[in-house]
Amino acid sequence: MKRYGSVIQVHPHKIEEYKRLHANPWPEVVDAIREVNIANYSIYLRKLPDGNHYLFSYFEYVGSDFAGDMARMASLEVIQKWWGLCKPCHAPLPDRAEGEWWACMEEVFHTA
Amino acid sequence: MKRYGSVIQVHPHKIEEYKRLHANPWPEVVDAIREVNIANYSIYLRKLPDGNHYLFSYFEYVGSDFAGDMARMASLEVIQKWWGLCKPCHAPLPDRAEGEWWACMEEVFHTA
Numbered sequence: 001m002k003r004y005g006s007v008i009q010v011h012p013h014k015i016e017e018y019k020r021l022h023a024n025p026w027p028e029v030v031d032a033i034r035e036v037n038i039a040n041y042s043i044y045l046r047k048l049p050d051g052n053h054y055l056f057s058y059f060e061y062v063g064s065d066f067a068g069d070m071a072r073m074a075s076l077e078v079i080q081k082w083w084g085l086c087k088p089c090h091a092p093l094p095d096r097a098e099g100e101w102w103a104c105m106e107e108v109f110h111t112a
Numbered sequence: 113m114k115r116y117g118s119v120i121q122v123h124p125h126k127i128e129e130y131k132r133l134h135a136n137p138w139p140e141v142v143d144a145i146r147e148v149n150i151a152n153y154s155i156y157l158r159k160l161p162d163g164n165h166y167l168f169s170y171f172e173y174v175g176s177d178f179a180g181d182m183a184r185m186a187s188l189e190v191i192q193k194w195w196g197l198c199k200p201c202h203a204p205l206p207d208r209a210e211g212e213w214w215a216c217m218e219e220v221f222h223t224a
Contacts, residue, residue, distance in 0.1 A: 023220070054160070056156075109137065111152075
């Protein structure tokens, strides 16, 4: 199992829409998340001192081919439709790594 | 089980010290964390677009008296010594709730 923490900004005028979508995610999206071996997936929201709102995600990847599973997820029609609603809510970090949407964070501590 | 996500700023000149401390936490601190029913505890680090560095924590509380367990942890001598090293690294969010050091974030999504 590998843990992933990542961060993205959310546009202020899209916060309520984003929360509404994620309070009742489409069952097919939840199924897809599980099917690509993502487990224990949480997203948190907080306004930070710069006045912007950020989303922080934490999930556990329980498969053996992360890149393959992520590519498979991205190819699903239901996920493309879901992202079509989610991505306009996001303002990705300018210094994210190439190929990233959510920017990966560095894990500096873990206890089981 | 209840999940907690929280955030705090870290002073730039203290980042390396914070990472060094948390790469090899004192065994008594790890024992105390478990003993107060905190599980699956991760801390992530990321520089955000405001130029500041933030720490994001995620843990799972598996006990039945969170306030009591947190008070018990705070009373332990080893934790007080540990926090004596960690807290000078932190710049807590000005708008955190009363009694908070790390600021709680709002969970907007979860899938098992």
